[in-house]
Amino acid sequence: MVCAYRARATRWPTPLFVDPWAEALAGTDGHEIAERLDQRFPPMEHWLALRVAYLDRLVALAVDRLSIRQVVILGAGYDTRAARIPRAGVRYFEVDHPATQAAKRERLAGLAGYPVDAATYVTCNFEREDPIERLAATGFDTAEPALVIWEGVVPYLTEAAVRATATRLAAGLDPRSLVAFDFVGKKLATGQSLSGADQQTRAYVGELGEPIQFGTDDVLPLLAACGFRWVRSLDFNELALELLGDYQRDRQFRFQHIALAAVKPPVAGWP
Numbered sequence: 538m539v540c541a542y543r544a545r546a547t548r549w550p551t552p553l554f555v556d557p558w559a560e561a562l563a564g565t566d567g568h569e570i571a572e573r574l575d576q577r578f579p580p581m582e583h584w585l586a587l588r589v590a591y592l593d594r595l596v597a598l599a600v601d602r603l604s605i606r607q608v609v610i611l612g613a614g615y616d617t618r619a620a621r622i623p624r625a626g627v628r629y630f631e632v633d634h635p636a637t638q639a640a641k642r643e644r645l646a647g648l649a650g651y652p653v654d655a656a657t658y659v660t661c662n663f664e665r666e667d668p669i670e671r672l673a674a675t676g677f678d679t680a681e682p683a684l685v686i687w688e689g690v691v692p693y694l695t696e697a698a699v700r701a702t703a704t705r706l707a708a709g710l711d712p713r714s715l716v717a718f719d720f721v722g723k724k725l726a727t728g729q730s731l732s733g734a735d736q737q738t739r740a741y742v743g744e745l746g747e748p749i750q751f752g753t754d755d756v757l758p759l760l761a762a763c764g765f766r767w768v769r770s771l772d773f774n775e776l777a778l779e780l781l782g783d784y785q786r787d788r789q790f791r792f793q794h795i796a797l798a799a800v801k802p803p804v805a806g807w808p
């Protein structure tokens with residue numbers, strides 16, 4: 538579904554990013570799921586386009602300007618950054634639930650020209666496994682900084698898994714690393730006092746087999762408790778204003794945020 542939205546955003550007259558693989562990778566099933574979600578939550582295409590565009594820019598900043606040589610994509614799904622933002626000497630690690638990763642790798646095998654070796658594939662179930670241990674076992678260097686992108690995953694985990702994973706990242710990564718993830722607000726996660734449209738969206742995502750389990754209106758206390766000491770949070774209206782140049786109330790970006798976290802205040806040049 539996310540891939541289908543990336544394919545659509547690639548066709549915008551002035552695209553925020555181009556993903557040449559997304560159309561084929563999404564398949565008709567991906568497009569159908571996205572079209573059904575459109576009926577419940579029309580701004581989804583914009584939300585995902587902004588999320589992808591912002592995180593792409595963060596990857597480019599990290600590897601081109603800040604000499605980061607390891608990019609970790611946690612809960613990678615059908616992410617294509619390893620193919621889209623390749624750099625000499627930069628290693629991509631795609632960490633995902635074994636079932637999702639196996640499905641992706643099967644699809645990639647049928648995608649002519651896709652550089653499957655651009656990423657190192659690492660399986661991990663965040664509900665019960667340690668991502669740092671799993672990464673280290675495949676050649677990830679914990680003594681070197683990394684950019685960790687945890688995109689579209691946190692809402693689908695239990696709070697215990699979010700805390701356990703974030704705690705391991707804070708303790709196990711080189712302190713010069715940066716973690717970026719998106720999260721939703723508490724109301725959407727708990728289903729309390731939502732509008733009809735938001736209830737329908739939440740229910741539909743649950744029907745797809747990945748119910749929303751975790752949300753927060755204030756991510757800083759959680760990240761502080763997990764060991765992070767530098768936190769920034771952005772909301773999607775801020776991203777829309779910056780990347781699309783306008784504010785539209787009916788985009789309904791009320792519950793979506795992106796957090797950046799590090800255990801040390803980052804060097805000058807971080808966003």
Ligand SMILES: C[S@@+](CC[C@H](N)C(=O)[O-])C[C@H]1O[C@@H](n2cnc3c(N)ncnc32)[C@H](O)[C@@H]1O
Pocket residue numbers: 539540611612613614615616633634637638661662663664687688689690693694
């Ligand atoms: C909505 S997809 C997002 C995929 C991708 N990051 C993107 O933005 O396109 C959610 C991802 O979270 C992963 N995920 C969900 N629960 C997980 C768990 N317990 N352990 C590891 N990965 C999990 C899924 O396998 C899937 O890849």
